[in-house]
Amino acid sequence: MMIISIGLASVGVLVAIAGLKCTRYLDGDNRLKNRIALTGGSFFILSGLCALVVTSWFMYDIMADFYKMKSDEGFVIGRSLIAGFVAALLCLFGGMLLSICSATCMQSNGNVIKHPTSKSPGKDYV
Template structure:
């Protein structure tokens, strides 16, 4: 089983990644668009805002009328958040510092590894979808450069950071490299008490 320190580090990194992914999903600054020098338009996955100094926001009312990149990104980000939430519960059960399944060390280690793999998949989904969204914005900005000037906003960077933190946490939780050395040390410690008493009687 991986050491408790590495598991705690991976757990907190994944927790930070999940929080950043949720924040990015709810943020409105996925795409920034300027009309003139003062009028700004922000487009998110759930609402859009526009105005000069004061902006007014409204939720997207018709899902089918949204651009394909917004529909796909919204769906994948929700899947990533759901998968990370399930991985958070699974990892809590499998972590060494918890008291769940104390008598089943091997099974507990496998549960922690499954939670880490789920975090890895969730982070990969977030990074891949965010990168595809940015690619679509860049392509559209080249196509309609004469009419509007569009660029990606701060939510993209928050989403990338959330994906990287989630993957880093999943990598620590799913690491089994330390299990061999720790298992070996545990088995050797079990042998020591049986050999020392015999040597005392000889």
Template sequence: MANAGLQLIGFLLALVGVATTMAAAMMVEWKKQSQGKSHRIYEGLWMSCSGNERTTCEFHDSVLKLPTEVQATRAVMMFSIFLSAVAVIVSTVGMKCTHFMDGDPKSKSTVAMIGGIMFMVSGLLTIIITSWYVKMIVQTFNNSHRLQSFEFGKAVFISWAGGLFTMAGGAFLSCRRCSRPQSSPSLRGNNLLPTTNPKSNYV
């Protein structure tokens, strides 16, 4: 029962991580720029917004016109979310609290471990691409006029958090000790079989 509880905790952590990653991918504050005291410009993976008190947003028209960091981050984030969606299905089949594959506990634990590994890879991809995106923004900021450059926004922190939660949940699920079936205690037959068979001879 304890192993099933750890699997459930890992699965819930992974779900929180996937939801956080999806929210970060949809956010518009991946990078921001301030023009004057009140005018703000935000750019995300899918749209850009600008304005003062009233903000106007519009979707990116052409993928080819986007900066390299936006194109790469968008592609990797979508692949990470897709991989997490597959991991949700695989982990559901392999978890002990479900009734799939109950006739084969060993294969069931292996499936749970595979789902956990997929979650870990998904979270690692999210962390890597987000870190690379931040690196590119910082390099552009340092190499150009700082008043006209973008800074990274709060979406990158949410993306990092989503990747960490997903990896943590996957670590619980892929833990072999947590997912393997409990072996039944072996019967000891030493006490059931006589060790000696004495024969008494009477004259």
């Protein structure tokens, strides 16, 4: 399942790159570009959910084994489990952020306030 999560994140990266505003792919159609970015965000959300499920399941097994044993041997939640939780949460957060931003851009009319440009470049200095 973690391999599936990595695969979904990889596909999400490729799809999200195509939907970013800084790329020249589908430059004329902003609505389609936002939909592609929304799709990439949903791939990231699915990837984060898969990673979170696997990490939580493994943690549950460790805790169940710990409570079954009567000896003084202790189990420690390792760094890899913590890294799995952090990676899953970052993937979820990034996917939600990408999805929300592209969904709000799809709903807006495209009336974005831009910085004023100079009519004579090279003469105005900051």
